[in-house]
Amino acid sequence: MSSPSETYDPDRLVDQARRCHASALACYSAAYPDHTDVSGFVKAFADGDSARSYEILRQTNPLPELCSHLTPPWIFNEGARVERALGQDPTPILDIQYTVAWLARDTGLPGVVLPDRESGQHIGIVGGGPTGIACAVRLLEQGHRVTIIERESALGGTPHILIPSRRLPNIQPEIDAVLAPALSVGRLTLRLGEALGQDIELESLCSRYDAVLVAVGLWQESSLGAAENVMSGIDFLRETKAGSRTTVPDEVVVLAGDDCAMDAAVAAQRLGARNVYIVYGGPRSEMHWHRSEDWFKSEGVHYLPLTQPLGYETSARGRVTGLRVAHVLPPSAGRAMTGGERIMPVSLVIEAMELGVADDLPDTSADNVFTAGGMLNGGATVAQCIAEGIQAATDIDGWLSPGEGVPPPGLRTG
DSSP states (O other), rough: OOOOGGGGOOOHHHHHHHHHOOOHHHHHHHOOOOOOOHHHHHHHHHTOHHHHHHHHHHHSSSOOOHHHHOOOOOGHHHHHHHHHHHSOOOOOOHHHHHHHHHHHHHOOOOOOOOOSOOOOOOEEEEEOOOHHHHHHHHHHHTOHHHEEEEEESSSSSSHHSSSOOTTOEEEEHHHHHHHHHHHHHSSSSEEEEEOTTBBBBBBHHHHHHHHHEEEEOOOOOOOOOOBBBBHHHHHHHHHHHHOOOOOSSSEEEEOSSSHHHHHHHHHHHHHHHHHEEOSSSOOOOOGGOOHHHHHHHSSSSEEETTTTEEEEETTTTTEEEEEEEEEEEOOGGGGOOOOOEEEEOEEEEOOOSOOEETTTTOOOOOEEEEEHHHHHSSSOOOHHHHHHHHHHHHHHHHHTTEEEEEEOGGGGGG
């Protein structure tokens, strides 16, 4: 068995789990996008039954270890307030979830449980991120064969490719453990390094598989325009995580708005930026962020809320030299720009304002095509994407089963 760090010491966490009040547990359960039975898995863990605790967790989430790292802690604020009102410290729900998950992996529990009889139907899933994996697990549990088609060389999607290792440890062991039983008997096939619209066409997938799920996520960053030393948050994080980018200029501007922004800002700081400017057109309360208040006050970090980026100034050679911005009134005043445009000198701009679906995504309106995940929800939490993957599996299974009366795909996947 692995040796846990002090944070994830089971004995210490069991003591904390035993103190958690039922009313707080109800609040924690309500906060989970997948409606995880927090009361059930915490109580089972408190009773020393980590195997039962894990079984409760994976009823709604086949990747609880991944989610324990990426679920934003602030969603549990209401439960924490209840516990503080009762005179006790908030229960570390995500620490308990992670501990239960790695204990299960150490003892061989995470593998998908396959039924003895196959359905005879085969589903293709385009996108090997959390949504696609979650859908695959549920379809496999229902007896279907599944093929996952992923453009990268490994499964994991956005978390695997972009999220820095300091925030997300290696997720492959959990993914491998969950899918291993299906891979070993041939009920699951992986087609890695194949991109939709480049290596494969949706029309051919529709004819080959009984149903197809398209869950490709969000891979196109909105932009103010092309210029040298202006890059997307996706490309910046991909390069820093892969190790191909090891330095940045002294002055870095991050145009914030999506989940890439804060990771990009921290990565730029760690790569040696003397000043990191976080420019955001809205108030702090609306920005996606996961850093403490102390980080925003650290030397070299400059947060500029209610500052709307407008465009770039460039040199004769097309290199970015400045960012045009204007002040924005707060929401109570209608958030109109007040004029007073000014130019910020810049050396590198990282655009992390808003992720969208790539322009070359094919038409997904065929009868046997389903969609789910980031391409529909605009980039929600990993837990939400997993919940949508599970719902997609339920929809697909119902559509494949005659007489279920499931509506057409376009009405099921909002």
